C-alpha cells in the first residue's frame with residue numbers, strides 16, 4: 001500500500017481527480033495528515049464516509065514506531081524510530097529560548113565518511129523515503145503536544161543522520177510538504193539544509209526549492225579538508241564557493257558556513273587567517289562547531305579559550321561568527337553522534353565494515 005504521507009499536495013490532487021472526487025478534497029486530506037496530525041482516515045470527519053473507506057482500503061498513513069525516547073538534563077529529547085524494514089533512525093528535539101528546533105535525518109547511515117562523524121562511521125545503508133522524513137516532524141509535534149509545551153516547533157534543521165543532498169529528490173518533496181501553507185506551513189527560512197558540499201545538488205536545490213543553506217566546510221584549504229573529508233577529493237573549496245555565491249540567500253541574506261574546530265588541525269591561527277582570506281566581504285555567516293568527542297574518534301576538542309580566540313579573530317576581521325552550543329551531549333544526540341549508539345546496540349553486526357575501514 002502506498003503511504004499518503006509520501007504525497008505533495010499537487011500529487012494528492014492528481015490522485016483525488018483519478019478517484020473522481022472534487023479537487024478540494026485533496027486539500028482537506030493534506031491538511032489532516034500534516035498540521036492536524038491525523039493518525040487514520042476515520043479522524044477526517046469532514047470527508048464523506050465512502051471516501052474515507054475507499055482511502056483506507058487503498059492507502060496507508062502508517063508512521064515508524066517510536067522505540068526510544070531519551071531526554072537529556074538540558075531538556076533535549078532524542079527519538080529512536082523503527083522503520084518498516086527494521087532499520088533505525090534518530091531525530092532530536094532541541095529546546096531553544098522561545099521555540100523548538102527539530103534535527104531531522106535523511107538517510108540511514110551516511111556514505112560520505114567524514115572522519116570526525118560517528119554517523120559516517122556506520123557507512124551508508126539507505127535513503128529515507130519522504131514519509132519517513134516527514135514522520136520525524138509528525139512525531140515531534142505529537143510528543144510536544146502531549147507534553148503540553150507552550151513553545152512552537154519552529155525550525156527544522158536537516159542535520160541528523162545522513163547527507164540530505166545525496167537524497168535530493170525525497171528531500172525536495174519533503175521540503176515542499178513542510179513549507180506548504182496547507183501543510184506544516186514552515187517558513188522556508190526556518191528550514192535549513194546542511195550539506196557536506198555537493199556542488200551539483202546545491203545548484204539544483206537553489207533552482208527547484210531554495211531554503212536556508214548551511215555548508216559544512218570545516219577546513220580552509222583543500223589539503224586540510226582532504227585529510228578529514230573524503231568529499232574534498234571530488235569538489236574543491238573554490239567550486240563550493242562558486243555554488244554558494246549563486247545560491248538564493250533565503251535567511252538574513254546570508255549562507256551559513258559550518259566550521260568544525262578540531263584541536264591542532266582546524267583551530268590554528270593559519271586556518272583563521274585563511275578563512276578571512278576566503279570569506280572577507282562575502283554574504284556569509286560562520287558557525288563554529290567545537291568538536292564533540294567520542295572514544296571512537298581520533299580528534300580532540302579545543303579549549304574554550306581557543307574557541308573564543310578563534311571567534312574573536314574572525315569577528316575582528318568583520319566576519320559574522322557564532323559558536324554552536326552543543327545540546328544533547330549526555331544522550332549522544334549532538335552533531336555527528338546520531339545513530340551510532342542505537343544501531344550498534346541493536347544490530348552489532350550492522351556496521352558497514354568496508355566504509356568503516358575507509359573512513360577511520
Ligand code: SAH
Pocket residue numbers: 114116117118158159160161162163164194195196215216258260289290291292293335336337
Ligand atoms: N551531512 C550533513 C548534515 C548532517 S551532519 C553535513 O555534513 O553537513 C550535521 C553537522 O554535524 C555537520 O556540520 C557535521 O560536519 C557536524 N559534525 C559531524 N560530526 C561531528 C562531531 N563529532 N562534532 C561536531 N560536529 C560534528
Ligand code: SF4
Pocket residue numbers: 110111112113114117118119120121160161162163196336
Ligand atoms: Fe555524513 Fe554529514 Fe557525517 Fe559527513 S558529517 S559523514 S556528510 S552525516
